[in-house]
Amino acid sequence: MSKTFYLTTAIDYVNGHPHLGHAYEKVITDAICRVQQSFGRDTFFLTGLDEHGQKVQKAAVEQGKQPQAYCDELAESWQRFADVLGLCNQDFVRTTQERHQNVVRSILNKLHLEDHFYKANYEGYYSAKQETFLTEKDRQEDGNFPEIYGEVVRLSEDNYYFKLGRHQQWLIDFIESNPDFVTPSNRRNEVLGFLKNNTLEDLCISRPKSRLNWGIPLPFDDDYVTYVWFDALTNYITVPASLGDPALPGIGSESQESMSLWPADMHVIGKDILKFHAVYWPIMLKAAGLPLPKQICVHGWWQKDGQKMSKTTGNVVDPMAVIESWGLDAFRYYLLRELDIGPDGNWTDEGFQVRYAADLANGIGNLVNRSLSMLNRYRDGKIPPRCCELESEVHAVSQEVIELAANHKLQSALKRIWDLIARINRYIDQTAPFKLAKDPEQAERLGEILYTLAESCRIIAVLLHPFLLHTFSRIYGQLALNDRPDRFSNALWGELNPGHTIDKPEALFPRRDLPAQA
Ligand code: MSP
Numbered sequence: 001m002s003k004t005f006y007l008t009t010a011i012d013y014v015n016g017h018p019h020l021g022h023a024y025e026k027v028i029t030d031a032i033c034r035v036q037q038s039f040g041r042d043t044f045f046l047t048g049l050d051e052h053g054q055k056v057q058k059a060a061v062e063q064g065k066q067p068q069a070y071c072d073e074l075a076e077s078w079q080r081f082a083d084v085l086g087l088c089n090q091d092f093v094r095t096t097q098e099r100h101q102n103v104v105r106s107i108l109n110k111l112h113l114e115d116h117f118y119k120a121n122y123e124g125y126y127s128a129k130q131e132t133f134l135t136e137k138d139r140q141e142d143g144n145f146p147e148i149y150g151e152v153v154r155l156s157e158d159n160y161y162f163k164l165g166r167h168q169q170w171l172i173d174f175i176e177s178n179p180d181f182v183t184p185s186n187r188r189n190e191v192l193g194f195l196k197n198n199t200l201e202d203l204c205i206s207r208p209k210s211r212l213n214w215g216i217p218l219p220f221d222d223d224y225v226t227y228v229w230f231d232a233l234t235n236y237i238t239v240p241a242s243l244g245d246p247a248l249p250g251i252g253s254e255s256q257e258s259m260s261l262w263p264a265d266m267h268v269i270g271k272d273i274l275k276f277h278a279v280y281w282p283i284m285l286k287a288a289g290l291p292l293p294k295q296i297c298v299h300g301w302w303q304k305d306g307q308k309m310s311k312t313t314g315n316v317v318d319p320m321a322v323i324e325s326w327g328l329d330a331f332r333y334y335l336l337r338e339l340d341i342g343p344d345g346n347w348t349d350e351g352f353q354v355r356y357a358a359d360l361a362n363g364i365g366n367l368v369n370r371s372l373s374m375l376n377r378y379r380d381g382k383i384p385p386r387c388c389e390l391e392s393e394v395h396a397v398s399q400e401v402i403e404l405a406a407n408h409k410l411q412s413a414l415k416r417i418w419d420l421i422a423r424i425n426r427y428i429d430q431t432a433p434f435k436l437a438k439d440p441e442q443a444e445r446l447g448e449i450l451y452t453l454a455e456s457c458r459i460i461a462v463l464l465h466p467f468l469l470h471t472f473s474r475i476y477g478q479l480a481l482n483d484r485p486d487r488f489s490n491a492l493w494g495e496l497n498p499g500h501t502i503d504k505p506e507a508l509f510p511r512r513d514l515p516a517q518a
Helices: 020-038 054-062 067-084 098-113 165-177 185-197 228-233 235-242 271-287 319-326 328-338 349-379 391-406 410-431 440-464 471-478
Strands: 005-013 043-050 091-094 117-127 132-134 152-162 206-208 221-226 266-270 296-299 302-304 345-347
Touching: 005 020, 005 235, 020 043, 020 067, 020 266, 020 296, 020 302, 020 319, 020 328, 020 391, 020 410, 043 067, 043 235, 054 067, 067 091, 067 319, 091 235, 098 228, 098 235, 098 271, 152 206, 152 221, 165 185, 165 271, 185 271, 221 228, 228 235, 228 271, 266 271, 271 296, 319 328, 319 349, 328 349, 328 410, 345 349, 349 410, 349 440, 349 471, 391 410, 391 440, 410 440, 440 471
Parallel strands: 005 043, 005 266, 043 091, 266 296, 302 345
Antiparallel strands: 117 132, 117 152, 206 221
């Protein structure tokens, strides 16, 4: 059984509202997934929701709802969000699902039996907002705890601890000898720096039910629920385990199906949750004797107008509203083209609109419109005999784009596609088919140019397919081609057959008036 390319996003806290950051993570993961599909690989893309913990319990209580009913309502809108983004995810995991709770119990039991946990008393500081214990080291210079922790209280309680510390050197060695485990490399260095300069403390994996009951009860002590991050990280093996993955024997259900997903090929996460994924998660798996994911791919954070997005100040980008008014492809294009995977990005409405006008309406929109209109006007839409004038140039760019995409360099791949679009737009200006059309002696030359343009548009559609979900099929539709160009191998020059009749062009990205500058 060959292994399926398995990739995941973080699971979002159910009590928030989908914003630009959530959309970005999902869109890059979706594009990476479609690139893999384009090479003919089987893929499995998982996203989902993190539903337990204090924050959710508190939010439900504030609305006078039972936590489960509260989660069920919100889960619907998150699932709709995934659909609106056009994601090709095969499953949607929720940490309140029975299949997930089974897997968490199974891992907890295994680690408990193998003596990876101990019970001890803790006396110190606790942040309910972040559901985490704090030490003096966490205080700022002014003596206060950072704002992100909200109210910090003193606490004394018994809890279960996971012996993380004993795996510290193993993890350093592992990350050093697997340079691609955490990418980009600055994030890898961040993890190594943390591990080399700090003593890893054991991880508290329980919360007493007397304080928090919205969680998965510990299978070996009913007075406690599982710490929300231990619960959440386990989601990545929930679906494989419940599908009977041979790499996860004895975990989850005894499914008759058998799908080979684990280890994940890639976990896509934001920079703020690096420690959980690059320190706690590998150690949890190692302790449980399970294979480690192949790669943790860490993206940066979006700001809006140079500032942190925050619901309280109203400084947010609502992805649903942008998609509603500008279309999914314009939104996906901006996210993927504007920000490489790694650095932080900044959304401005003006930046978005400028890119829409320049790259989409005037760039690809204009190219396809001009090319197909001329073919209709001068040849009744009939493809002229093949011409290879730009074959090697277009082929070279296609190969580069494919290589970049295969290496998850999504932004660079799009840049190269738009270089090609600009090149072909220039080719129209240089060869001036609209002038040649007036001279019957130039009919053959005109035919060559029209073939070159139509075939270039087709290849550009193929190259775009993992990124812009409607544009590629709309270009194919306008070329009156029935097949779905969802393989990069379709980007070979000459597939467009002479004599074939195309359809009428329609604006791919209608021009919009930009708002007047203040
Ligand atoms: N529930 C945890 C993740 C558990 S994974 C086992 C969580 N949820 S979250 O809703 O706060 O964040 C989900 C993802 O969105 C994270 O990867 C986070 O980095 C990402 N983003 C949240 N805000 C973001 C931006 N402003 N910009 C880009 N990504 C951001 O953390």
